[in-house]
Amino acid sequence: MIYADNAATTAMSEAAINTMISLIKDTYGNPSSLYSFGQAAKEVLEKAREDIAGIIGADPREIIFTSGGSEADNQAIISAARLGEKNGKKHIISSAFEHHAVLHTLNKLAKEGFEITLLDVHENGIIKPEEVAAAIREDTALVTIMYANNEIGTVQDIKGIGAVCKEKGVLFHTDAVQAIGHLHIDVKDQNIDMLSASAHKFHGPKGVGFLYARKGIKLTNLIEGGAQEKGRRAGTENVPGIAAMATALGEAVKDIDKNTERLIQVRDKVIAGLKEIPHSALNGDEKNRLPGNINFCFEGIEGESLLLLLDDKGIAASSGSACTSGSLDPSHVLLAIGRVHDVAHGSLRLSLGEDITDEEADYIVKSVKEVVEYLRGFSPVWRDLVAGKTQFIL
Numbered sequence: 001m002i003y004a005d006n007a008a009t010t011a012m013s014e015a016a017i018n019t020m021i022s023l024i025k026d027t028y029g030n031p032s033s034l035y036s037f038g039q040a041a042k043e044v045l046e047k048a049r050e051d052i053a054g055i056i057g058a059d060p061r062e063i064i065f066t067s068g069g070s071e072a073d074n075q076a077i078i079s080a081a082r083l084g085e086k087n088g089k090k091h092i093i094s095s096a097f098e099h100h101a102v103l104h105t106l107n108k109l110a111k112e113g114f115e116i117t118l119l120d121v122h123e124n125g126i127i128k129p130e131e132v133a134a135a136i137r138e139d140t141a142l143v144t145i146m147y148a149n150n151e152i153g154t155v156q157d158i159k160g161i162g163a164v165c166k167e168k169g170v171l172f173h174t175d176a177v178q179a180i181g182h183l184h185i186d187v188k189d190q191n192i193d194m195l196s197a198s199a200h201k202f203h204g205p206k207g208v209g210f211l212y213a214r215k216g217i218k219l220t221n222l223i224e225g226g227a228q229e230k231g232r233r234a235g236t237e238n239v240p241g242i243a244a245m246a247t248a249l250g251e252a253v254k255d256i257d258k259n260t261e262r263l264i265q266v267r268d269k270v271i272a273g274l275k276e277i278p279h280s281a282l283n284g285d286e287k288n289r290l291p292g293n294i295n296f297c298f299e300g301i302e303g304e305s306l307l308l309l310l311d312d313k314g315i316a317a318s319s320g321s322a323c324t325s326g327s328l329d330p331s332h333v334l335l336a337i338g339r340v341h342d343v344a345h346g347s348l349r350l351s352l353g354e355d356i357t358d359e360e361a362d363y364i365v366k367s368v369k370e371v372v373e374y375l376r377g378f379s380p381v382w383r384d385l386v387a388g389k390t391q392f393i394l
Contacts, residue, residue, distance in 0.1 A: 002315045002360045007150055007351035013203040016248040023240040031237055041239045048246035055253055057186035064211045064229050065242050069177035070101035072196035072211035076173045077105045077144055079220040084141020090114045093135050093143045097121050097336040099150055099175055121336045125154030125284035133164045142171045147179035151333040151349055152284030153293025162191025177201055181252035187212055204248035208241035259354045263291035266361045270294050273365030277372055279394045292352035299394045300382030301346045301375040309371045318349045343393050
C-alpha cells in the first residue's frame, strides 16, 4: 500500500512510539503529585514543553498542552473574542477556506453577536497581507488565518499578515496544524500571537497537541477543573503522548531542509504527470504550497469513485479534509478558490510522506491516469462534454 494521505494523519515515528511506550510502562505517575514518582512525570512534561517552545521560538510558559488542533483553535479564538468583548471589540477576521474547527467556532460566536469577516481567497489559494490590513477596523478583536491549507496546501505570508496585525494592535492567531514540522516556524519573528498544532500531523500520536499563546494573553478556559497547565487547561496531562509529540517534532525539524528538498522534487514530478490528463487542473499555487501536497480536479468524474479505485490499486488518498469525509457536499475550500460544484466533486488530494520513492510516485501518476480514463469511459457527464452538449470548464 502506498500511503498518500499524510495530511489526514501520519504514521507515528519509531522514536515517538518508543518514547510513549517507555513512559507508559515506567513513568506513569500523576505530574501534579508531590511525591517523587509524580515529580518524575512532571520533569518529563516540562522537558517536552521546553523542547517544543525552543523549536518554535517561544517561552516554555507560553505552551499549553491540548487534545489536538481543534481544541487549540477553539481556545485561541474564544479567548481572543472574550478579551475583545471586554473592550467593546466584537469583530473577527478570518478566511473562507479555514478548517472547520475555526469556521464552526466563528459561527458560534456570530450567534452571540460577533461580526465575522471572511476574506475571499484568490484562485491560487493565497490571501495578501494588504487585504487583511484593509479589513481591520477599530473594533477588530482578532485575525485568524491558517498557516497552510489542509486541502490545497497553499502557504500564506504569515510574517506579513502578523506584521499588519502587530502594527494595528490586533491579536493574530494561526492554525499551523498542517505547517508545523514541515515548515520553519518562529513565532516571535513571524509576529504570531497564538498558534495551534496537532501531534499526529508530524508523526506523533493522535489526541495530543498544543496551543502557543504569547505571554500576556489571558486565555478563556474550555475545560474547568484542576489547576493543570497553570490553570489554563484542566485535566491530568497526557505525559506519554506529550513527550512523544516533542520527540516527533524534534525529529521532524532536525531533517526539515533535506525532507523539504526531496519532497518538492517528487511533488513536482507528480504534478507534471497529472497535468498531462486532459481537462484537469491543479488546485492552489503551484510553488507556494506544502512540500508534499498535490490537489487536482478532474472534470467529468466523481472523487469518491476515484478514491475507491485507487484504493483497489493500493494507493491511499483523499478528496479533501478527513474531517468532512462523510459529507456529500463539495469541498468548501475548492468553492472558496472559485471551483464550480461539478468540478469540485472530482477532486483528489495526495499528501506525500518523506519516505515516498520515485517508483511509487511514478505508480501514482500511472494509476490516476488509468482510473480517470476508466471512470470517464462510462460517465454520462463526460459523454455530454465530449459531444459538445455541455461546455468544458477546465
